[in-house]
Structures are given as structure tokens and as C-alpha cells.
Amino acid sequence: MSYTIGVDYGTDSVRALVVDTRTGEEMGTHVFDYPRWKEGLYCDPSTNSFRQHPLDYLEGLEVSIIGALEQCGSDVAQKVVGISVDTTGSTPAAVNQKGIPLALLPGFEENPNAMFVLWKDHTGLKEADEINALARSWGGVDYTKYEGGIYSSEWFWAKVLHVLREDKKVKEEAWSWVEHCDWIPALLVGDTDPLKLKRSRCAAGHKAMWHESFGGLPDEDFLLKLDPLLGGLKERLFEETFVKVGTLSDEWAHKLGLPATVAVGAGAFDAHLGALGAEIGPYQLSKVMGTSTCDMIIAPQSELGDRPVEGICGQVDGSIVPGMVGLEAGQSAFGDIYAWFKDLLMWPIEHVVSEIDGLDEALKQKIRKESADHMIDQLSEAAAKLNPADSSLLALDWMNGRRTPDANQNLKGAIMGLTLGTDAPAIFRALIEATAFGARMIVDRFVEEGVRIDEVIALGGVAKKSPLVMQIMADVLNKPIKVARSEQAVALGSAMAAAVVAGVHDSIPEAQKAMGGGFETEYRPDPALAKLYAGLYERYKRFGQFVEGETGRVTANK
């Protein structure tokens, strides 16, 4: 008997999951909400600035693992053989020469620029534009070519450069930079020296323009041309990538009550390990459907080769499963769009109901809380009753820009077909349809670029919680969608990876076979609705072309 622990850092919380490596039985789990993040600290949504304090991560590491172990039998901890960690990404932070994020140093504790720059932070828009322009004009290799041909403001170099330009104090103190997914494993093995820190291929290849054919990261020349501020940084980062990082340090073994022999895997992005947890196989599209989506496909390197797939987020050999090219795409906002509409509808409750005389504060509080808690369920219930054939609405899902196909963070959402009879549930349904059309754009791009899709598998909060979204998604994609059974498929994927790193299983497919949880539901497309949506999808594309033309395409790779 042996167990592994998957640690899954999401946007709002971190979850630890203890799994039986032979059966996949989920023995214990614990979730820790980031306390500073929950208070809204260090963020400014109006400028798309989202930062997370390293203490949120540190505290969560300990509490979540110990909490998960407490749910297991007392003999389990001593039989743990591996830990793997996944995180959001690209989520980099500036670190000093010892690999300590600056926000943990005196004088930087409250400085958002000294913290992790969360995946959905778009403050580096201008820097991403510059990277794209330079990559196509400098005369050397186009370093964006394995990242879909368009570098995003959500990624490593755009964020690094933006912060260095923005904050002189951080610039002076920043010796190197780490991704969240690389920093946690380094912490666990007790050595965060940036020069020794074992980086994962996942973050390197998908977000930092690292590729074997480039000999690693982009040339110093390229970086200097981008901005002299980047001079010398390359040699304080990394050349190689790794699958295993080491074994638990005595300090962390003691803190967590685990043997110091526990193997620590290289970190990876949540969507990548989620795809594992949902038992991704060749030519299957794994969709992690949460606040945003991450869409993963794996295809044999021998079949796909090194041909760039245009307009996606990246293609990296071995980033998900060794021997397979991991291809990544996704939507910048998904559940976030539903939540945005909920927030929009909370305005009258927060600003109008709150002003009514004669309601006491506790009652207003209750009304606010219960409304927020039930809004999406009630919208969904009403929207499910609508017949899309009766609707004139059509929306674009770009409220947070567009990640793929063809990244353009300047794009914005839109809706047409409004009448004086349009009500909130009708708009909510149109927003769901828009997110499904956005998903179809990605599927179509893969297929156009020669990457076939045999099956769609789904995981993540929206996949588990919203039959309405899932049915519309199946109708719009005109493909059946299977939903992974595990309630925590991402953490399960991490635990699978840990079982391979620890040597319990020889390969990812073997770990999936032993530990996989299977599927709970399959949504099948309704042929009549699929036909209706196929027509609307053509209009969605035309609407998108119009809006994109008006927005101005800041970067164009064709």
C-alpha cells in the first residue's frame, strides 16, 4: 500500500488530496481559502491587476496537506511516497538571490509588484504587444511560434517586464523570477536557489518561450532589444527542465508529519494535471471549465512533429505526458462571465435595496448574501426553460479579452439582439451560448490546423455544477462531452504524477489506469439545437470580426 498527495493551487484556494496509488481511492482532502486574496487585497479589477501574496500560498501548503492527512487513517501519512503540485500559471514572482519572493522581505510586504502576478493579470498588455512586434521584426527566430504565434499579456515575460518597468524598488531587488508552480516544489525540497531550482517544462515551454530547438529561453540579444532592463536576467533563470525535483526537506517532512523519503515532482499548471486526472488520451480534448477554461490536447510527437499550430497558447513536447506533445488553448473568461453578470445584477441589491429606509443592517446583509448565493442558480433555472429559437440575442465572450484562438487581450465582450422584452435570464443564456461559441472557435482551430479531436472530456467547477452550461456546450460543439467523476480531478492528476515520480507506476497512462475515477455523465448534443447553433455560430464569427476590426488588432501574425 502506498499513497501520494496532489496539491492543487487554484485561483481562490489550495486543495490537498491524498490518494491510494493502487486504487485511486481518495482518502482525504482539505481546502484552504487564501485569506488575503479573499479580502480583495493587492488587486485592482478596474485595471486587471491581480496579485497574490506568497503567504497565502505558504500558509495554504501546510494547512491543506495536514488537513487532508487528518481525514485519513493514522497509518496513511507514513505510507505517503510522493507529492506533486499544480498551480495556476503563468503566475511569476520576483525573487532575491536566495529565491525568496520579495513580498516576504522587509519593506516589500504590502507591495503588489513584489508578489505573484496571477494568471489573469493583464497589466502587461503593452509589453506583450512589444514582444509580438519584436518577435516578428528582429530578424532572428520567432520565439512565439510554439506559443500560437501571439504572446499574451498573461504570460511570463510580459509580466516580468511590466513589473520591472513599473517598480524601481522591485527592479533593484529582483535577482531572478520564479513561477508559482516551480517555487512550491523547491520549497518542499528545501532549496529555492534560483540557479538550482528545478523548473518544469510546462511553465517554461508554454509561457516563457522556452523550446529545445531554441536551446532554451530566448537569446540575450532578443531580450536586450526588448528592453535593456532584461539584460543578464536570462542567465539567472534556467536552461533545462525537470520532471522530479527531489525529496522532502527535513523541515517540511517534520512540519507535515511525512517521511523525508517522499519524492517531490516538478510542478505543473493545474489544467495540465487536470487533464491527466480526467484521463486524457491522445487526440482527446480535455476542458478544465472554471473561471476561465484551459483546453488541452495531447498528440504523439511522432505524428504531430514540430509544426507550429497557429493561434493557440502553446505546444510543448512532454508538457503533459512524456512522449506526447501537449497542446494548450483556452478562454480568458468562462465562469467569470457568469459571475460578472451576477455581479451586475447584484448592483441594485447593493446600491438600491441598501438605501431603503427602515431595513436594518443585519437584514440588508442577509439579503445581499442570500441573493449572491442564489443568483446564478435562479438565473440558470429560468434560462434552462428558454427556447433558443425564440431568442434574438447573440453575445461575444471576450469580457476578459481572448486567449485563443489568436490571443488578443484588447478585445471586449458584446451583445446584440436586445429588445424591450429581453430579460435577465435571456441575457444569461446568451452569455452561456457565447462561451460555448468561444469554445467552438478553439475546437475548429485545432481541426483546421490538422489536430483532430476524437473526444471531449470535461472537469472543473462549471463542468460539475452546471448541466445547463454543459448541455449548451455539447449542442454548440455538436460533440458528446464526458464529465470526470472525481470532484477534484486536478488534484487527482497531481497525485497520479506524484505516483510516477515516486516510481509506483512506470508511466502516466499506467497511473491513469490504476488511479482514474472514470466519468459520471455524458452530455449528448440535441440534433435540432446543434443545427440552430451552427447557424448562430456563423453570425457569432461575423460579429467577432466586426468587433475585432473596431478594436484594432494590436498584434497580427498573418
Added chain:
Amino acid sequence: MSYTIGVDYGTDSVRALVVDTRTGEEMGTHVFDYPRWKEGLYCDPSTNSFRQHPLDYLEGLEVSIIGALEQCGSDVAQKVVGISVDTTGSTPAAVNQKGIPLALLPGFEENPNAMFVLWKDHTGLKEADEINALARSWGGVDYTKYEGGIYSSEWFWAKVLHVLREDKKVKEEAWSWVEHCDWIPALLVGDTDPLKLKRSRCAAGHKAMWHESFGGLPDEDFLLKLDPLLGGLKERLFEETFVKVGTLSDEWAHKLGLPATVAVGAGAFDAHLGALGAEIGPYQLSKVMGTSTCDMIIAPQSELGDRPVEGICGQVDGSIVPGMVGLEAGQSAFGDIYAWFKDLLMWPIEHVVSEIDGLDEALKQKIRKESADHMIDQLSEAAAKLNPADSSLLALDWMNGRRTPDANQNLKGAIMGLTLGTDAPAIFRALIEATAFGARMIVDRFVEEGVRIDEVIALGGVAKKSPLVMQIMADVLNKPIKVARSEQAVALGSAMAAAVVAGVHDSIPEAQKAMGGGFETEYRPDPALAKLYAGLYERYKRFGQFVEGETGRVTANK
């Protein structure tokens, strides 16, 4: 000393106003809300079907006039010399051979097709398309040419034909048809015989394709080609139009406590008499800004001639002031758009807050009522603080189709530039801006067609109540806007018309001079915002072109 009474039938209520013919002093006024309409009877907003029961009008006529007289000194009633009536329009009803609207006959009391078809009813969309197609193809006169070149579903013939096709019982019983504005004066003089009923030029010329150069209404041939159902109807309608209808019948003189010598003017549409009340002069644009807008210009017949002005609602010699061509345009929805957004935001209060356990019914009722009462004020307050330069939003104001320029009731509203940070006040402001851009399209069309606009004057609920809307309107039009002082400028305009009909004043301009209330405010454009909006307006037009292209332009007159 003498007095006249203006009776102003709006969408929701009728107002009577007693005015001193020498000074314009408003002696007494009374408003009557239509009770059946208020309950939502006979309407189906989901199909844009809006009908009003003649009893709402009849009851309101008596109550409003008596109520207004009660506010005056006891000697006033006997010194009343004239009554004029304005109504919404085109608002026709089927009548029997005696001129009785069918809904007042046994068996038709609850039949919406036997009632007045309200101005904003769009059920005749298909019929309007047919009229447009036929007018351009039948080989004879294009009867739409003095109605902007595009016949609207909001107008007489489209509504008549739609109801005749829809309802066999009504078809059998309908001997003729009357406009609301023609029926009330006929009632007051005690003769509603359709063949003798004195129709106003206003409704005839602007909505029923009546023109002197056609010899009246369209040819029987044309109507038969449109649909044999219309056969013979023309000769049961009218050939001529009138300014004065007669004097009060004994029955109504007795009911209202007025002398039987009171002159009764021909009815007219509210916007036309509102323009009078707001002291319209040549080349002034009078905007009645309420649920929709009606935009009026008068220009000397000698200067304008008979050249058709393309894309507006109509141009009729003498429809507002004798000797002047009255030109009409307008937006299908204006305040209705703000009210729609309010209703959208009421959804969570009506459907989510209402479901919260532990709130008693009285409290829920209070929350609903107070929220509805304060929503628009609070949205306006928040929207007024926004800097439009910070907004990425741009909306189209076609939630109820587009009346002018170039009528197209199939068009729908839209909004682009949505981000995850977009909140309700920002959308509200974008909707206001959209209604102002729609207004500018009308101004531009008049100017392009050679009708200059020297000044803008405004009246109506929105003009009086919303400084935010008015300031944005001034900024977008880049013209100063004067707001009429009278709280009931439309009824005042009717009272002015009555004073001319009664012979107290020799002409409309003289009545305006004596009875006009002047202006209370002038909104002046902010040069910086005018410039900003000029740029956005170009985008508004492109957005409109895109949406119109997607909608399909059902009728095209170029």
C-alpha cells in the same frame, strides 16, 4: 377673459389642462391613468402587441376635464371657448357603421383586435413590409414618398391590414376605422358617423399615406393589390381633412358642465401639439422626449416645396402650423430603454430577493416598490459621475426597432465593449449615450436632406426630469437645447390650438406669443465631450451598419 382646454392623451394617462387664452396661465389640470392599461390587460410585450380599450379613453375624457375644471375658479367653466385634443398615434381602431369602436359592442369587449392599436404596437411588421414592397413595385405613385420612403408597422394601414387578417370576427364587423385623435373630437361634437367624421390632416398625412397630390388616400387599385381584404374600405374612410370639427354636443356640454358653444378642434398627435406648446418656429427642432421621441420641424412650404425628405416619418403641409410643412421624425424607444434597463435590474429583486426565506410579504412588497421607484435616480446619480473617456462601452438604441432615419422595426439593440469590470451604471450611461447618438442620426439626416436646424427645443418627461440625459444629448448633438418651462407643454399646445379654433387668436404664432410659457433651462455642449462623442458617433454608425446588415434590411428604398 376666456379659457381653452387642452386634452392630452398619452401612452399611460390622459391629462386635461385649462388655460387662460390671454396670458397662458395654467388654471387647472387633472391626470387620469388608464385603469385597464395599468393592469397590463390586452397587451403582450413579447410580441409587441399593445392595445388600449376605448373605455380607458372615454372614462378619462370625462374625469380629466371635470377634474381640471374643479381646480379653477367657479366662473371659469362658463368662459371656456374651445377644446382641442391630442393623442398618441398612429392609434387606430375598427368601428361599426355608427363609428363605435368594436370593443364597445357586445361580444367584442375583451377582444384586443377590437380595440385601439397603440402607436408602439409592432404586430403589423409583415404588413408594413408588403406595403413597402408594393409601393415600389406596383408601377404607380410611391405612396410612401412623403412618409420618408419607408412605411412603418407603427402606422395606420399596416395595423388595419394586420388586424383584418388576424381576426375574422373583427373583419366582419369592421365597417370603417378611426384614429384615436379623430374619434375623441367626433365624440365631443356628438357625431361619430365614419363618413362625416372630420379627420385631421396630421394623422392622415403622416400615417395613412394621404396627400393632396394623390387626391387623398392611396388608390383603390393599390389597396386591392395589397390585399383584397381592403377592397371598398377607402370609400368608407375620408377624402378631406379639417382643422375645426364643430361645437360641443348637448350631451357632452352637460356632462362636462361647459357651454354648448365651445368650439372643438380637429385632433392631432401629441408630438405635433407639443411642438406648438414648446413654441416651435421655423427650422427649430422640437423634441418630445418621453418613452419614445417625436422630433418635429416646421419649414415654410414656399422654401421647402414638395421635395420628399428621405428616411423620415413624414412631411405634411399644415400638419402642425398652417402654411408650414410639418416634418416628423423620432426614435421608437427612448425613455423606454432606460425603463427596460430598470426592469432588467428589477429581475433579481423580483425573483431572487423574493425567494429569500424569512422575509414577510409586506416587506418584499416594500423592497420591490422602493427599488422600482429609486432605481433610475440611483443609476443616474452613479452614471453622472463616470467619465465617458474611461468607458469602452458603445450601445445601439434599437431595442424597439428604428423609426427614423430609415424605418426598420426589425432592428434590435446591442452593446459592445463589455469587460469584467463593467457595472450597471456604466451600461446605463452607454444606453443614454446610444439614445443621444440615435437623436443625432435624425439631426444629420435632416441636414443632409437640406432641412437646416437652427435651434433645438425639448419637452416631455425625460427633458424635464433628467439633467443627465439632457446634458449628454447636448454634448452628442453639439448644440444647445432649451427645455420648455410648462410641465404640460403638450396639453398647453392643444389649448393654444383650441384658442385659434375658437377665434380668440388669429393664428398659431399669435396664440404661442400670448400663451407660451417660455423656457426654463438651456443645456450647452461641453466642447471636450462633444469632440469625444463625435468620435464615438462614427463608431456608433459603423456598429449600426454591421447590426443592420445582420438583421437584413427588409425594406430598402435606395
